[in-house]
Amino acid sequence: MPVGAAHIAVHDMPDEFELIRRLAATQRGVREDVVLGIGDDGAVLAPTRVSELVAVCDTLVAGRHFPLDTDAFAIGWKALAVNLSDLAAMGAMPQWALLALTLPERDAAWVERFGTGFAALAKMSSVALVGGDTTRGPLTITVTALGAVASGRALRRDGAQVGDHVCIAGVLGEAALGLRAVQAQRRDDPAFAHCIARLDRPEPQLALGQALVGIASACIDVSDGLVADLGHVAIASGVGIRLDLDAIPHPPFELGARLGLDARTIVDLALGGGDDYLLAFTLDPAQIDEVRERVAALGLDLRDIGVVVPGAGVSLITREGGDYVPARAGFNHFGNDDGE
Ligand code: ADP
Ligand code: MG
Numbered sequence: 001m002p003v004g005a006a007h008i009a010v011h012d013m014p015d016e017f018e019l020i021r022r023l024a025a026t027q028r029g030v031r032e033d034v035v036l037g038i039g040d041d042g043a044v045l046a047p048t049r050v051s052e053l054v055a056v057c058d059t060l061v062a063g064r065h066f067p068l069d070t071d072a073f074a075i076g077w078k079a080l081a082v083n084l085s086d087l088a089a090m091g092a093m094p095q096w097a098l099l100a101l102t103l104p105e106r107d108a109a110w111v112e113r114f115g116t117g118f119a120a121l122a123k124m125s126s127v128a129l130v131g132g133d134t135t136r137g138p139l140t141i142t143v144t145a146l147g148a149v150a151s152g153r154a155l156r157r158d159g160a161q162v163g164d165h166v167c168i169a170g171v172l173g174e175a176a177l178g179l180r181a182v183q184a185q186r187r188d189d190p191a192f193a194h195c196i197a198r199l200d201r202p203e204p205q206l207a208l209g210q211a212l213v214g215i216a217s218a219c220i221d222v223s224d225g226l227v228a229d230l231g232h233v234a235i236a237s238g239v240g241i242r243l244d245l246d247a248i249p250h251p252p253f254e255l256g257a258r259l260g261l262d263a264r265t266i267v268d269l270a271l272g273g274g275d276d277y278l279l280a281f282t283l284d285p286a287q288i289d290e291v292r293e294r295v296a297a298l299g300l301d302l303r304d305i306g307v308v309v310p311g312a313g314v315s316l317i318t319r320e321g322g323d324y325v326p327a328r329a330g331f332n333h334f335g336n337d338d339g340e
Helices: 003-008 016-025 072-089 108-124 174-183 190-200 206-212 226-237 253-257 263-272 285-297
Strands: 034-036 052-061 093-103 128-136 140-149 165-168 218-222 240-244 278-283 303-309 313-317
Touching (some): 016 128, 052 072, 072 093, 072 108, 072 140, 072 190, 072 218, 072 278, 093 108, 093 206, 108 128, 165 285, 174 190, 218 226, 226 240, 226 278, 226 313, 253 263
Parallel strands (some): 093 128, 240 313
Antiparallel strands (some): 052 140, 218 278, 240 303
């Protein structure tokens, strides 16, 4: 039914259509290639610049992907951000999104805050919300996003070559430390504001992904943890990856100490904490200087953290040349440890 049908609601509580109307009101006029947006049986989109479409879909479950006390604005932001991070990892330019929202109750104020957070990132990234579904149940948010990339140029996981360097542009483990701070009831401690912002409102590296098109041999976004996600690159590319433990940027040890966490725990959060939403990519060493300049032009700092080697799997080498085994490789919903 069209959204206009909301006006036949006979009770004061906002019904499904009133919620959709309020949500739609937070998203307006982001793109001109939306011929028909929210309100009909389907959205009509005009993919003019598209050579190939990249489609991604990710779900956030309350209490599992974000703490239950997370503000609705942050949930809206993050639901889109995790999807845009996947588009970034493919080198795609985001265009449209669909939103399946399952809500425990008809809370119009919550929906408006959620929509405002979603729209804040959508506007920044030129993404139009063009449709979705609204149902009742345990709080769960699924976003589908579509983006464009030139034909044959999408960044993939399977192109890493032996001899390539492994790079990132940013600090790992900040969101995971932010989660520890929230769990320790330190949400209002200014010392953790940066890490909690990285947890609540990750900024997908879209410009970086697009800048790597035609240059990076492989790319992935780090969502489950560096070691686990690079493991996917290693398998897809049929190679091994050797990381230089001392080159991996992590949050300051002093910050971890405020929560009673030792240095090793902080390093492990950087290696496997997850929720980073940074790109990890492989480069021919001859291209590193050029990429470093491009990355600097985006206000980011390129970090060369390892090399692609013959073999399989991801290993970590310390400065002294010893092997390092992290406490936890990464988050896996159906792994034996189930995330612990
Ligand atoms: P239908 O019954 O035809 O599937 P709905 O009544 O579920 O349509 O939705 C009405 C309109 O509102 C559709 O355009 C749909 O895409 C849009 N819509 C519903 N829920 C959402 C949502 N959570 N976010 C964005 N658009 C939504
Ligand atoms: Mg319909």
